[in-house]
Amino acid sequence: MSDPVDRTIDRSNRAHPGDAQEAFDIPVTDAPAIPLNGSDELDQHTRVDLLKQERGIAKQYHGGPMWMYPAAAFGGIALWVSFFPLTMFFGFPLAVAFVISCVLATGGYVTSHEAMHSNIARKGDKLRWLNEWTGKVSTIPIVFPFSMARMMHLEHHYHVNDPDKDSDYTDEAPNWWMAIYKTWYNRQPGVDGSIHHYKRILAEMGTPEADKALKDTLKLQLLFMAVLFTMAWTGFAIEAALLWWLPRHIGLSYIRFYLSWAPHHPREGKTGRYDCANIFKSRLGHVMSMGMQTHLIHHLYPGIPNHKTKDAYFALKPVLEKRGVDCSAL
């Protein structure tokens, strides 16, 4: 049996960086390959000088201790797994476990996200295994294998806001309440959104890495179903629903809204270096929006870890304003 796959989309042209090194690999010239936006009044020398200043500041926010991400990832997964026997056999309050499971499912994406950008340890580093395992365990509660998560997130970075190539473009919606609705709608079995959209992109890519990511996804989804069905038919359906099924849905919706829709809306036409993400004020604040208020910094310098993004933004703000970035919200 063969399956026809449309592989006409060329993903080889990467307009934006995906990791720390790529962010600095772009030559310090006013090369047309990198849209440098900003005011037309800025001459080439000013723009090149601004980019040098920007990089000098950004470099200060790279590196530093990253142990808290693996610690949070492994501690979180251990706590979440412990909730299963604790609620099933030892009377631990299910309502408490449910709330914490929602937090862990959602927050797991943040720790995994650092691993996606190899910010915990790069390829060839002694602690590379820690980077990979931090990524792998973090997204188990949302049933999103790390191999797929990393590939699709980097595709989002490379082609941010490109309607054909940005893997997260299906999250776009005209307003916040439609965006929340779409987080649920995109997960429907017959809709080409969310993980269904990712599966299609991976099939189109057809590389060995994409094939592995697809297989990892099938395995994790089958494991998820096997656990839910087994728990349900042995008398623990409510525990299964409140520890894994519902936290996964709540977590995915929260992640899609705050990590994809809010920092990029409106997406249309915003594919430039300085307009691909927003600086915005979240009603839920910095922590509850998972650091997304300053998401533009992350797209400019993916090597700056999440906990330093806000400070990096305030340091970079004068340069960004000269570039024409709307920094009025923060």
Add this chain to the structure above:
Amino acid sequence: MVSITLTAMEIAVRKLFAIMPFLFGIGFIAPLTAQIMASFSLAAPLGMSNIVFGLIFGGTWGLIATMRGRWL
């Protein structure tokens, strides 16, 4: 357009995922419905047991979701 050759296992898994909403209906929603009813002391209609009601409810809902591609 290119063609990808699929193994027998991949074909089987694809077929399984094609009917996953139905399987989810009888595999998860059915016992979940029965256990929620039991925890709220609700009786199934027409003298049915909770699990039979759950299977009818979950199976029907899952079948509709499989055919429509939407849960709601």
